[in-house]
Amino acid sequence: MKIPIPNHLEHLSPYVPGKPIEETERELGITGVIKLASNENPLGPSPRAIEAARAALAHVHLYPDGSSFHLRRALADHHNVHPEEVIVGNGSNDLIALLLQAFVHGDDEVLLSRGSFAIFKLAAQALGRKVVEVPMRDRFSIDVDAVADALSPRTRLLFLDNPVNPTGTHFGRPELERLLGKISQSTIVVMDEAYFEFAHAADYPDSTELRRDFSNLVTMRTFSKIHGLAGLRLGYALCDRWIAGYVDRARPPFNVSSVAQAAGIAALGDLDHQKKSRTVAIEGVAFLTRELRAQGFVVPDSQGNFVLCDFGVPAKPVCDALLRAGVIVRPIANYGFANAARISAGTAAECERLVRALGELKKRGLFAR
Template structure:
């Protein structure tokens, strides 16, 4: 390729490292010669999608020669009923990743600042970097708790966006209502606060902040949510944001036509109507968190309390070594080093059987590693 062509590429793009997802199960089977592999790396719902959602997908397949509804009208109506908003307040995206990118394209000029706690979801940094913005990171406090005073102190006249992921990925920690209220009352009016609530439906804490309440309270917030986690539709890539109509209308100008596919929209509408599946998913998560926490503590590990469908724990050693050793056992976890928390391992909640196999595999791995010392 001509060097002259490459010189035309925006220089800020060369600073972007491609996102590295958890290892696919097929790849691990092939690489390690395994018959069975358990994936606990990507915070997926181990129950799989609701039967109603599956039936809706099958019914919609006859129409896949047609373009989807570009306005996602049925889905927006269903979301409005649940959240007390109007269709003009909802933006639908091809996963939350696309929503983040659209927000960045709408509000960021080169040199603008985005403030994020760290560690957190890497795509906030990606969205800023694509637009030539600057990411200002604020370290989480002890126990990975949010320090919103420190976040506020990092805001300047160049700040355009603040991202707060609650419950936070990869730590599972959350922001309390009172702390969020105090923060939003003090944040400058020129700053848009994006509340990423991908895991909010798993949160059990009564004092957990709920972004929709603050949106109704008139604050400058956008609330992002997803169908990839509790609703188990990760493979269909469907996320959405709820915010003030004028703000959503501005972001809509960056949205590509037909960005939410027909099957995803049909499945999402059906999933929203399946309360039984939602509650079953929450119960599996409650039981799984208790099972994993108890098992890890018996092995001598310290677990960070979580409000999500995953947890992290301090391995007290090289997390990358444990991660690799677990792969040989057919267990795919997530290395803390890859997530900005070196020394820790992140585990998604699986079925009771999967959780047990993970704990057994970890015990074997740790025993072997200790024998080397």
């Protein structure tokens, strides 16, 4: 007998990650490819994290500490909260899935902004949960007031990324406070602040500061960006103990490896690497924004370590041509932006190479309509 597969899984298109460098080099028979596609840290991992990870490798015959005791304590100290208000995951993707499993059931709805981080929707769909999407404002920004208007008694989780991946735009503290003022006790608001450490706009809100007044607020952060540990998979969330308690029930016992736990603690203390990473990202984004706009492309202001670049023509052939020039960027038609790519801030040399490569394509008339 054939195993029946539910519709929501049968029709789900799996997430397509950024192309790896090795695969691209192999396919095109070229070398020296650079990847500006997955918002990774161009400086590499925190050196202190590598050292701690190496030391932890000697003990991988043992299961990890299932409670991530020391890591959660380090994070709690870092954020001045109680360890019971910290949950950790195998990347923040893991936490998205765990929050859905714990809190969204039956006819409950997951609310999100169309064009925001794709995993919110995919993770909900993979579990067969109902998703309600609110269109963006001015093409690239989350329409916070429209999101508030879309809340219903069935809204169980609201996912918002700030800044938004892939547009880089952000919303300010007044907008967030206005939204939180409209949230009922039956809705949990998940603020995904994966790029928090790069954000520098004066009105950019640190949502952890609002938890005192709003117990249904979850703030997610990750070690994948500022700390350069994307491959180790480590993310965390700060939330009220009652939320943490239910996530813990849904969590597999060893969802964070011992190597990731050790590396995470060390990375938190590596202020030098954090500072350099922030500087490279902010300078890279400023350079890309300026140069790409100078070439006539639309680039919204970004608070992340990446920019969205709207070419005004379908982005797929542009991304393919860039690939042949050895630069991997990310087409984002799957986010609803058929004419745009997401471009991560690399080192200064990498950003210059991308700009030069796009300039060449322009000369060849690729953007003529």
